[in-house]
Structures are given as C-alpha cells and as structure tokens.
Amino acid sequence: MDINQILIAVGSLGAVAIVFAVLLGFASKVFHVPVDPKVQEVRAALPGANCGACGFPGCDGLADAIANGNASINACPVGGSEVVEHLAEIMGQVANETSKQVAVVRCAGDKTLAEDKFKYVGIRDCRADQALQNGHKKCPFGCLGCGTCVDVCQFDAIHIVNGVAKVDKEKCTACEMCIKICPRDLITLMPYDNQTEVLCSTTDKGKDVRGYCKVGCIGCKICEKNCPEEAITVEKFLAHIDHDKCIDCGICIEKCPQNSIRDYEEKIFKLPS
16 A cells, blocks of 8 residues: 555545534534523532432432422432522522431341351352342341442442441441332431431330340330430330430430340440340
8 A cells, every 4th residue: 555545544534523523513513402590500509419318310310300399408418508508509599407417227136146047158148038038137127237238329328237227427428229129118317416226127016026136125115114305105016206305314225125226337246135
C-alpha cells in the first residue's frame, strides 16, 4: 500500500467522523429535552444514596416528584434534617422538625441464648432458611442470622454478631431496606435519641418462650407495672414501648426478669438471674 492510499483512507475516516459529529450535534439540538432547573437543584440537595426507600426510582425520581409537588420534602429517609432544611429553602416551604430514626433488630437470642431445631447449611439467606421448616431456630420469631439484611444495607450499618443481626446506630440512615427484606418482620425503626427497646418479637406464651430462649419476653407485665411514665404495654404476651412517652429511666431494664429489655447500644446480653 503506497502513501496515497494511506492518506485517502485516513481522509475518508476523518470525513466520516466529521459527518457523524455534525449529525449528532444536530440530533442533540432537535431531540433536546429541557430539564427544569429546580429539579436539578433538588437533585443536588439529595444524598445520592439511590436506595429507593422513598418509594421512587432513586434520587432522580424523587427529585422530579419533589420539584413538581408530588412528594414531600421529608420523603427522603436518608437525608435527615439538613437535607429537609435545604429542600425547604429550594421549594420555599417551612421545614417541619422530624426526629431521626434508626433501625433496631428486635431479637437478642444469639447462639448462646436461643436454641435451634436443626443446623442450617443451605444458602446464606434468611428467606431460604425461613422457607425450610419455618427456619432453623426453635423460636418462630427470632433472628435467623443469615445476613440478608447485611447484604442489602448500603451503609455498612448491620453486622451479624454471634448469630444475631446488630445495627450500628451511627451508620444507620433508616432507609428501611433491612426492614423490607427481613422474612420475620423483626426489624423496626425507633427514635435515634431513645435508648430503651424490647429486643424480642415473640408472641408465644411465657412457658413456651422459656423452652427455647433465655432472654425472650414472657409477657409477665412487670415492666408495664413499674414504668413511671406508662410507656410500656403488654399485648399478646409481648411488651411494647411507646417512645413518645419513654424517658429512658432504665427501670424496665432493671426489673425485667428475662433481660429482654435492653439499652440499644449494649452489645452483650447477660443471662437472667
């Protein structure tokens, strides 16, 4: 191949490239979809987690909904008060004060405290475990500890400790992904500023609970009777705390004979005396 042929080939490729560049430039102008500046501003204010917890297809979908009045400025559970305030400023609205929420796994029955029906050796997925004879644990409500919630958490806020999922309060964004995926519905939200929670989800009778878990709630109502703020009620053999009333006085923790009621941040669960 002589030099003229090479130059012709290079020239042809260059000409084709120029033609396509002109066509693409023309197409970009013809088919250009204008973007609302407010949508872009709202999108920039959102945290960018794209977790979908708001119910929209990522932060782009939520930004469009907020900018067009189809979603509240409080719709993002990840952003917190700073994001809400920023969005309120953009949208010309008043930011309503919202308390930060964090996830809590309502189970303390780890490998040393709760008994198993059998040893599960299948796929490390709580849903697969649950599908096999309703899970390997004798307690039909306890954490299965396969780590499905860990897998969906985008913020490294959940870890399996001795067979039970634990939430890192400081990393949790309350995106609710762990809540949605848990096959036993034992993960809930609680206010960040509160410490006291019932770490049990069983509604079995006390005598049955004692047969499979050393820290399961037995519905004895001692906590309910001793709470000075009437923040605890026992329904279906399980204690529930009204966090709007709870002052974290710790009396229920002290009185609970099963140690089912714990401080949120306590890592070790002692045995009942």
